[in-house]
Amino acid sequence: MEFGPIVRSLFHNKTRFWLVTLEIALTLALVINCAVYILDMGSKMNRDTGMDIENILVVHTEPVSPDFKDETFLSQVRDEDLRLLAAQPGVLSATAFHQIPLSGSGSSAGRRAEGSDLNTIVIPYYLVTMNALRTLGAELESGRDLMASDYPPAGQDDIRDDDGVQRFNVLVTRSFADKLFPDGDALGKAVVNNDGTSVQTIVGIIKHMNNSWPTSDFGSDVMLFPLKPGTAERMRYLVRTRPGGLDALAATLEESMLTTNPDRIITLTSLAEVRDDTFSEDVALVKIFGGVIVLLFVVTSLGIFGLASFSVTERTRQIGTRRALGATRAAILRYFLIETWVITGIGLTLGTGMAFGLNMALASIADSPRLELPLLLTGIVVFWLVGMLAALLPAMRAMMVPPVLATRTV
Amino acid sequence: MLEMKNISKVYRTEHVETHALSELTVTVEAGSFVAVMGPSGCGKTTFLNTAGLLDTFDTGTYHLDGQDVSKLKDREMSRIRNEKIGFIFQTFNLIPDLNVFDNVDVPLRYRGMPAGARRQAIQESLDIVGLSSRLKHLPSQLSGGQQQRVAIARALAGTPRLILADEPTGNLDSAMANDIMDLLEKINETGTTVIMVTHDPELANRAHRQIHLLDGRQIDLEMDEPVPLAGDRAATVGE
Ligand SMILES: Nc1ncnc2c1ncn2[C@@H]1O[C@H](COP(=O)(O)OP(=O)(O)OP(=O)(O)O)[C@@H](O)[C@H]1O
Numbered sequence: 337m338e339f340g341p342i343v344r345s346l347f348h349n350k351t352r353f354w355l356v357t358l359e360i361a362l363t364l365a366l367v368i369n370c371a372v373y374i375l376d377m378g379s380k381m382n383r384d385t386g387m388d389i390e391n392i393l394v395v396h397t398e399p400v401s402p403d404f405k406d407e408t409f410l411s412q413v414r415d416e417d418l419r420l421l422a423a424q425p426g427v428l429s430a431t432a433f434h435q436i437p438l439s440g441s442g443s444s445a446g447r448r449a450e451g452s453d454l455n456t457i458v459i460p461y462y463l464v465t466m467n468a469l470r471t472l473g474a475e476l477e478s479g480r481d482l483m484a485s486d487y488p489p490a491g492q493d494d495i496r497d498d499d500g501v502q503r504f505n506v507l508v509t510r511s512f513a514d515k516l517f518p519d520g521d522a523l524g525k526a527v528v529n530n531d532g533t534s535v536q537t538i539v540g541i542i543k544h545m546n547n548s549w550p551t552s553d554f555g556s557d558v559m560l561f562p563l564k565p566g567t568a569e570r571m572r573y574l575v576r577t578r579p580g581g582l583d584a585l586a587a588t589l590e591e592s593m594l595t596t597n598p599d600r601i602i603t604l605t606s607l608a609e610v611r612d613d614t615f616s617e618d619v620a621l622v623k624i625f626g627g628v629i630v631l632l633f634v635v636t637s638l639g640i641f642g643l644a645s646f647s648v649t650e651r652t653r654q655i656g657t658r659r660a661l662g663a664t665r666a667a668i669l670r671y672f673l674i675e676t677w678v679i680t681g682i683g684l685t686l687g688t689g690m691a692f693g694l695n696m697a698l699a700s701i702a703d704s705p706r707l708e709l710p711l712l713l714t715g716i717v718v719f720w721l722v723g724m725l726a727a728l729l730p731a732m733r734a735m736m737v738p739p740v741l742a743t744r745t746v
Numbered sequence: 747m748l749e750m751k752n753i754s755k756v757y758r759t760e761h762v763e764t765h766a767l768s769e770l771t772v773t774v775e776a777g778s779f780v781a782v783m784g785p786s787g788c789g790k791t792t793f794l795n796t797a798g799l800l801d802t803f804d805t806g807t808y809h810l811d812g813q814d815v816s817k818l819k820d821r822e823m824s825r826i827r828n829e830k831i832g833f834i835f836q837t838f839n840l841i842p843d844l845n846v847f848d849n850v851d852v853p854l855r856y857r858g859m860p861a862g863a864r865r866q867a868i869q870e871s872l873d874i875v876g877l878s879s880r881l882k883h884l885p886s887q888l889s890g891g892q893q894q895r896v897a898i899a900r901a902l903a904g905t906p907r908l909i910l911a912d913e914p915t916g917n918l919d920s921a922m923a924n925d926i927m928d929l930l931e932k933i934n935e936t937g938t939t940v941i942m943v944t945h946d947p948e949l950a951n952r953a954h955r956q957i958h959l960l961d962g963r964q965i966d967l968e969m970d971e972p973v974p975l976a977g978d979r980a981a982t983v984g985e
């Protein structure tokens with residue numbers, strides 16, 4: 337209603353307003369981009385891992401005896417451990433892994449599709465004993481699981497053909513299969529390393545599971561390798577229990593395993609804990625970004641509050657005059673709210689451009705997610721409300737200025 | 747037009763009570779031009795504030811334009827100020843960030859007049875004060891006399907029944923003061939009641955009637971000796 341004069345009056349006082357306008361713009365740009373990051377992280381962390389992580393116990397053993405340097409002894413202990421683990425009450429399945437999914441550390445190799453000109457891509461892989469899918473709770477989508485015959489015969493640690501080329505049957509995830517075989521016909525096809533000395537035939541496709549880096553953009557690419565893992569330094573097992581059986585197992589497991597072989601240190605965690613550990617830095621960052629958002633909102637609301645307060649104090653006499661000329665209290669309140677509304681609006685308009693600019697800049701230096709319109713609109717609405725709230729107190733003070741102030745000569 | 751009976755107004759601060767108006771009884775006929783005089787602190791501004799519904803009073807009754815305005819709500823008083831009264835201040839009280847046009851526009855917007863009617867009213871009242879060529883000027887770009895003329899245009903634009911002016915020439919030299927006085931007379935001739943506080947007896951003499959206040963009361967000069975203080979001040983305020 338009084339829009340025109342309010343804006344014209346604002347523009348006579350430009351210098352005073354541009355600072356807060358700029359502050360609002362910057363805050364919007366930063367807040368929105370922090371929120372983009374938080375939402376993206378949140379959705380990545382909440383993604384389905386494809387595994388029954390709540391019911392999987394990670395058993396980490398660290399041998400302290402030189403006996404383990406002997407391959408035969410090592411493999412004997414591993415077989416004994418696996419038998420023992422599988423025999424524990426409540427246990428569904430146990431498998432030895434050379435690295436732990438979701439843990440943030442793992443191995444990967446370059447592979448390309450045999451007979452195709454598609455580029456080599458990096459594939460995280462795990463050396464596993466039998467029953468890996470059952471232990472993980474991952475689903476086989478097509479083909480078959482690994483069998484005893486896929487593993488090197490006893491006393492042999494590799495499978496090579498007459499030309500010395502390493503040949504293995506493997507399982508891969510659908511996500512990886514589609515990258516090398518975009519037509520969806522990966523089953524039965526082979527992948528090779530760059531110099532062709534290692535060939536793997538895909539005998540089964542896993543519907544979905546995460547590798548060691550679940551938030552990366554190759555987080556669902558996995559290859560399971562039929563090679564028995566374990567070294568003189570460490571041996572790792574995953575043990576899947578029936579739902580809710582994990583704690584009971586963990587309570588007695590260390591003792592039972594030490595009975596088999598006492599010369600080692602045993603550490604037990606759940607796979608869910610492993611994941612939380614891997615995410616802890618991201619969670620901390622999310623918290624920091626959340627804090628930054630709150631802080632920016634507080635600082636900017638203080639800025640808006642300060643400006644509105646100053647604007648009211650400085651114009652006390654003018655308010656009295658307006659009241660004398662017939663302004664109702666409501667009209668005065670409206671005046672100052674509209675003024676803040678306009679300032680915030682200009683700031684938010686600038687800020688929208690800056691938010692997109694910053695988002696594109698971030699995307700060009702690191703692979704960060706895109707800013708979506710609904711998020712921006714939510715930010716703008718929230719910000720506008722915060723701004724109005726910050727201006728409410730000063731505006732109410734203005735409203736209470738009595739008309740008699742117009743004639744006071746001091 | 748204006749009928750005050752036994753109006754009292756006390757300002758209380760922590761230590762003192764000031765009886766700004768005590769049992770003041772004043773009647774002003776519609777269409778008259780009244781000058782209010784009296785020594786400093788005698789209650790002239792307080793009287794004008796009360797008359798213009800800028801401030802409340804403690805006891806007494808007040809009828810404005812036939813309406814009892816003693817116990818109105820804030821919103822109703824705002825409406826009466828806006829529609830019936832035009833204020834002219836000693837310090838002009840123009841809004842510094844608004845140009846001449848927008849300044850005159852202020853009370854009209856509070857009245858909710860449509861844009862076209864507002865524009866016409868602004869033009870007409872600026873014509874009357876002779877400033878229709880200065881629409882885009884800011885108050886700071888005008889002389890004191892011009893600023894007061896804009897203020898008068900602002901008071902006039904809403905075609906009020908009553909103009910209240912508190913020492914409208916107090917901050918102006920005598921030539922400009924005379925111009926302003928001419929203007930007020932011209933406005934009064936159109937039927938608008940004018941009440942003006944002044945220290946200048948010459949200007950006061952041009953009014954139809956003079957009201958002399960002393961310590962918050964009206965005194966009758968025809969019975970008393972002339973109040974010397976007013977004269978003394980006039981000598982310094984006048985030429
Ligand atoms: N807000 C206030 N608080 C306390 N006392 C006040 C207030 N306003 C006015 N007064 C007192 O009331 C009395 C009348 O004041 P008023 O301003 O009406 O005088 P005036 O006749 O207009 O004087 P002047 O010629 O100097 O303008 C004075 O004694 C003044 O000190």
Ligand SMILES: [Mg+2]
Nearest residue numbers: 790791792912
């Ligand atoms: Mg006064």
